[in-house]
Amino acid sequence: MFVFQVIGAFWYFFSIQRETACWHLVCGNRSGCGNSFSCANTDSSVNSTLLHESCPVNAPNTTKFYFGIFLEALQSGIAQSSNLPQKLFYCFWWGLRNLSSFGQGLQTSNYLWESCFSIFISILGLLLFLYFLENLKTYIKLATKSSDKNGKTSKEEHKNRRGKREEKKRKRKDQLESEEAVSMFPTRLALQERKVFPLPSLKVQAMGTRYYRVHQLHKSITPLLVQAETYVSC
Incomplete structure (x- = not known):
């Protein structure tokens, strides 16, 4: 149970990291991005329209920026939500779903660390499945012996x-x-x-x-x- 929540938490963290990475990539030396992407920043010079058009989420454009496995977190609104229970349960469900399927439904981009994270999910899911089978085998053996x-x-x-x-x-x-x-x-x-x-x-x-x-x-x-x-x- 704890493993599912941890995997979901890392997925949530990397989703926000990828979105900010896209913003930094778009801004570069451009003007109109301001000095910070913080929600507390009241600088009117931040052009949010430019960021949303260059880092599309609702209508993803792979030629501009591809979020890969983190696109779901941005489209579902979990990354922007302030409801903590909603975030916890959604991340838990994401970790449970992908670990139990060994990461088969993950569509990754060419980002290196995203690929490493997906590989880790697949291997960890397989190890957990083998651990479950070993425990089940031991239980059946003990039950038969008893x-x-x-x-x-x-x-x-x-x-x-x-x-x-x-x-x-x-x-x-x-x-x-x-x-x-x-x-x-x-x-x-x-x-x-x-x-x-x-x-x-x-x-x-x-x-x-x-x-x-x-x-x-x-x-x-x-x-x-x-x-x-x-x-x-x-």
């Missing part, structure tokens, strides 16, 4: 949630099997003592195994306690 990362993260989260659900199901299944084994252990133990089927062939869970060991310990200690009670009673 999208891929989010998609990968979503897949990993989905996989983790699925793994957690399966782990919960497995733990729940093990818990139910363990509870079933504990609840059925006394029945199976009684059947084993009756030799209906051998106990070692059963798949006993951890809780059932502990219950079985406690039962066997109690069974082995019981005769000892009976003998001890008999000895005490004697």
Whole structure:
């Protein structure tokens, strides 16, 4: 935004400079031009008609003086206007229009510095366009990378949630099997003592195994306690 305004400001400044250059060229050593072109100059000897005829703006004459790219500023009245907002916005628009088009619409004269200014506008417009493309490319790359990362993260989260659900199901299944084994252990133990089927062939869970060991310990200690009670009673 600032670049557009600066280019427009230089264009406005050079427009006034070219107009005064035309006046100086016309006057030379002629009489009737006075000592100054200032608006505050009240010298009646200044022949404004001579200046306007020799430096035509509304009906440009290239044989007399060609303003080139600065003719628009003189024809639009921006150079003569005292309305500051009007000057600012018009110069901004001129800079934006010509930088965005790389100076393709500029019709220059053979004035050296005007040609240099037009070349500078074209190169600067191209550089700004390349800078914009580079920023756009970087933004698209970051957006794509972020999208891929989010998609990968979503897949990993989905996989983790699925793994957690399966782990919960497995733990729940093990818990139910363990509870079933504990609840059925006394029945199976009684059947084993009756030799209906051998106990070692059963798949006993951890809780059932502990219950079985406690039962066997109690069974082995019981005769000892009976003998001890008999000895005490004697």
